[in-house]
Amino acid sequence: MYLKKLRLHNFKSFAGTTEVPFSTGFTGVAGPNGMGKSNISDSILFVLGPPSSKALRADRLTRLFFDGGKTGKPATECEVSLIFDNTDRALAIDMDEVEFTRYVKLAPGNPDGYYSYFYVNGRRSTQGEMDALLSKARLSADGYNIVQQGEINRIIVMSPLERRGLLERLA
Amino acid sequence: MYLKKLRLHNFKSFAGTTEVPFSTGFTGVAGPNGMGKSNISDSILFVLGPPSSKALRADRLTRLFFDGGKTGKPATECEVSLIFDNTDRALAIDMDEVEFTRYVKLAPGNPDGYYSYFYVNGRRSTQGEMDALLSKARLSADGYNIVQQGEINRIIVMSPLERRGLLERLA
Amino acid sequence: KKRVRLSEVIQGVDQGYRTIYAELSAGGEGELEMEDPSDPLKGGLLIRARPLGKKAARLEQLSGGEKSLASLAFIFALQRYDPSPLYVLDEVDMSLDGINAENIGRMLRRNSTKAQFIVISLRKVTLKWAEHLFGVTMRGDGMSRVVGLRLDDIVDVDERELAKVA
Amino acid sequence: KKRVRLSEVIQGVDQGYRTIYAELSAGGEGELEMEDPSDPLKGGLLIRARPLGKKAARLEQLSGGEKSLASLAFIFALQRYDPSPLYVLDEVDMSLDGINAENIGRMLRRNSTKAQFIVISLRKVTLKWAEHLFGVTMRGDGMSRVVGLRLDDIVDVDERELAKVA
Ligand SMILES: Nc1ncnc2c1ncn2[C@@H]1O[C@H](COP(=O)(O)OP(=O)(O)OP(=O)(O)O)[C@@H](O)[C@H]1O
Numbered sequence: 001m002y003l004k005k006l007r008l009h010n011f012k013s014f015a016g017t018t019e020v021p022f023s024t025g026f027t028g029v030a031g032p033n034g035m036g037k038s039n040i041s042d043s044i045l046f047v048l049g050p051p052s053s054k055a056l057r058a059d060r061l062t063r064l065f066f067d068g069g070k071t072g073k074p075a076t077e078c079e080v081s082l083i084f085d086n087t088d089r090a091l092a093i094d095m096d097e098v099e100f101t102r103y104v105k106l107a108p109g110n111p112d113g114y115y116s117y118f119y120v121n122g123r124r125s126t127q128g129e130m131d132a133l134l135s136k137a138r139l140s141a142d143g144y145n146i147v148q149q150g151e152i153n154r155i156i157v158m159s160p161l162e163r164r165g166l167l168e169r170l171a
Numbered sequence: 172m173y174l175k176k177l178r179l180h181n182f183k184s185f186a187g188t189t190e191v192p193f194s195t196g197f198t199g200v201a202g203p204n205g206m207g208k209s210n211i212s213d214s215i216l217f218v219l220g221p222p223s224s225k226a227l228r229a230d231r232l233t234r235l236f237f238d239g240g241k242t243g244k245p246a247t248e249c250e251v252s253l254i255f256d257n258t259d260r261a262l263a264i265d266m267d268e269v270e271f272t273r274y275v276k277l278a279p280g281n282p283d284g285y286y287s288y289f290y291v292n293g294r295r296s297t298q299g300e301m302d303a304l305l306s307k308a309r310l311s312a313d314g315y316n317i318v319q320q321g322e323i324n325r326i327i328v329m330s331p332l333e334r335r336g337l338l339e340r341l342a
Numbered sequence: 343k344k345r346v347r348l349s350e351v352i353q354g355v356d357q358g359y360r361t362i363y364a365e366l367s368a369g370g371e372g373e374l375e376m377e378d379p380s381d382p383l384k385g386g387l388l389i390r391a392r393p394l395g396k397k398a399a400r401l402e403q404l405s406g407g408e409k410s411l412a413s414l415a416f417i418f419a420l421q422r423y424d425p426s427p428l429y430v431l432d433e434v435d436m437s438l439d440g441i442n443a444e445n446i447g448r449m450l451r452r453n454s455t456k457a458q459f460i461v462i463s464l465r466k467v468t469l470k471w472a473e474h475l476f477g478v479t480m481r482g483d484g485m486s487r488v489v490g491l492r493l494d495d496i497v498d499v500d501e502r503e504l505a506k507v508a
Numbered sequence: 509k510k511r512v513r514l515s516e517v518i519q520g521v522d523q524g525y526r527t528i529y530a531e532l533s534a535g536g537e538g539e540l541e542m543e544d545p546s547d548p549l550k551g552g553l554l555i556r557a558r559p560l561g562k563k564a565a566r567l568e569q570l571s572g573g574e575k576s577l578a579s580l581a582f583i584f585a586l587q588r589y590d591p592s593p594l595y596v597l598d599e600v601d602m603s604l605d606g607i608n609a610e611n612i613g614r615m616l617r618r619n620s621t622k623a624q625f626i627v628i629s630l631r632k633v634t635l636k637w638a639e640h641l642f643g644v645t646m647r648g649d650g651m652s653r654v655v656g657l658r659l660d661d662i663v664d665v666d667e668r669e670l671a672k673v674a
């Protein structure tokens with residue numbers, strides 16, 4: 001299986017809707033400082049990773065909405081979709097294509113101030129259901145397959161117990 | 172004033188005695204990974220910085236002795252000297268040249284397992300005397316004039332109180 | 343049971359790590375080791391890395407680039423033992439000199455037959471190994487855009503070409 | 509007394525930081541600010557950095573390179589206000605793209621008329637601004653040696669040197 005398309009909607013510096021088509025193999029992402037490269041890896045973690053915003057350099061989920069740029073009004077929601085080619089059925093869903101979506105919307109009435117919903121092929125899904133699907137396909141973000149900027153040496157610096165934990169997840 | 176010579180004796184990967192002459196202005200230090208570049212900045216901190224070894228990637232001072240290389244026996248002492256041109260008398264010593272030396276020697280009888288001595292122009296000096304001299308000349312290592320590998324973003328990440336502390340030292 | 347399974351995993355990843363670290367360090371030696379070899383669930387997992395021509399040293403003494411090489415060998419060893427379909431690596435070559443970055447680029451290219459790699463990098467020695475290349479840019483309005491790039495667009499990514507892309 | 513002196517220092521460094529950050533970010537805006545403007549000894553010191561064309565954002569949202577630029581502007585502002593005779597900078601360009609690294613190299617060269625700078629770097633765009641250049645090397649025996657280098661020795665540190673080894 002592989003990620004065939006990434007769709008970002010008002011996610012961090014990606015205003016409006018941006019679609020990025022991916023191929024199998026080795027894709028490089030280049031560009032000057034501050035253009036949005038790490039925001040792309042944040043968007044993938046936003047869907048596949050832990051639900052909190054801390055790993056995404058945001059103190060709260062609502063900070064992830066496009067802020068309107070220099071003069072515009074901030075967005076009140078954001079959405080990221082990861083569309084996978086699943087012809088090899090690595091994901092336990094009988095579809096050639098599987099789309100994982102996360103949608104966060106401002107909701108001042110709510111205790112946290114927002115809604116956060118997950119969808120699999122358009123149907124609401126709990127975090128637990130998603131985690132089960134992803135971990136069986138070895139797609140969860142906890143196995144060191146997603147390495148954020150500045151984190152590469154963590155493997156060396158982490159405690160022996162934490163390092164053992166990485167391998168326990170494969171056991 | 173400026174650093175005119177750095178002398179390393181059995182300090183980390185610098186076996187035997189190495190002398191590095193410096194000029195005023197901008198000196199670049201290049202070379203592949205693992206060759207000893209950061210060990211050079213460690214040697215400067217060893218003399219000018221806090222007495223503990225933790226900032227030098229060593230769990231104890233005796234770890235700073237050249238380890239003998241692949242097949243040799245480890246050294247039992249190390250020494251670093253910083254020789255400054257003091258023609259402008261930035262250091263409160265009436266000499267055109269001032270040499271700061273730190274010498275650490277293995278001493279199994281001692282509680283920490285070593286001696287650590289400081290010298291100014293060959294005369295034993297306490298850490299306090301050195302600190303007074305250095306801070307008056309703005310040469311202490313605590314003002315962010317020495318930035319170690321990986322530490323450049325600390326200014327951004329540190330707490331507001333810690334950042335205020337940097338400026339308090341100039342006050 | 344759990345102990346046996348974990349023990350197998352550790353041995354399996356260790357096998358890969360030894361080989362891969364030896365290759366990346368051009369002759370150095372690395373291995374994984376349990377703090378308590380008699381019981382993998384008692385202690386933690388230690389990682390060792392001894393670059394070529396050097397005496398074994400504590401991990402913290404290694405240089406920034408040497409630590410990154412060991413980390414990358416570990417990640418590739420995890421992939422060899424139990425591959426993930428997707429790897430997203432953001433500036434993992436940040437501490438590597440030109441030669442080590444080139445070797446990582448080559449290994450990423452090799453390993454990308456078995457998995458998808460999305461690699462963010464500022465270094466042309468790494469990016470030149472990519473099969474596909476995207477540029478991320480912003481036009482001065484704070485809105486990111488993704489554009490397709492060809493390798494020659496960034497052949498001098500450390501110099502004038504960046505200004506053209508930005 | 510102590511409050512007045514600290515207040516002067518903060519204002520002085522802030523002046524320099526505003527100018528230097530604007531230059532390094534090619535038109536962005538930065539400033540220092542007391543958490544408690546009425547009493548510098550009550551709160552801490554905040555640092556603000558808003559890159560060109562963007563809305564003010566929390567510091568943690570800035571990219572790695574943007575954070576480094578702000579840090580470097582702060583260091584140069586400290587130097588402008590109360591210079592140290594010696595600066596030792598180890599890979600401070602690690603997160604910078606080619607253009608930003610070049611600008612830092614140029615600023616280091618400018619500021620080195622007033623202080624001595626010893627700068628460790630893997631990037632030729634930075635090293636090419638140096639007036640003197642040392643190479644640190646090891647021959648496979650674990651013993652470091654320092655050699656004098658000329659700029660052309662590393663003019664293609666990402667290419668020609670690689671070809672020799674690869
Ligand atoms: N919610 C948001 N709305 C608009 N812009 C945002 C938002 N969150 C972050 N940004 C902007 O995104 C930029 C950072 O992007 P990112 O970290 O992806 O850069 P980068 O390309 O990885 O750069 P570098 O090479 O320096 O790591 C910052 O300037 C930040 O202000």
Ligand SMILES: Nc1ncnc2c1ncn2[C@@H]1O[C@H](COP(=O)(O)OP(=O)(O)OP(=O)(O)O)[C@@H](O)[C@H]1O
Nearest residue numbers: 183204205206207208209210236237238405406407
């Ligand atoms: N006491 C010691 N005796 C001998 N070698 C040592 C000692 N302490 C550290 N080293 C070696 O010094 C090397 C690290 O040197 P250093 O950190 O200066 O490299 P570097 O040139 O800065 O590399 P990088 O570009 O990766 O940062 C390590 O390989 C380490 O094993």
Ligand SMILES: [Mg+2]
Nearest residue numbers: 038149571572
């Ligand atoms: Mg980034």
Ligand SMILES: [Mg+2]
Nearest residue numbers: 209320405406
């Ligand atoms: Mg180093």
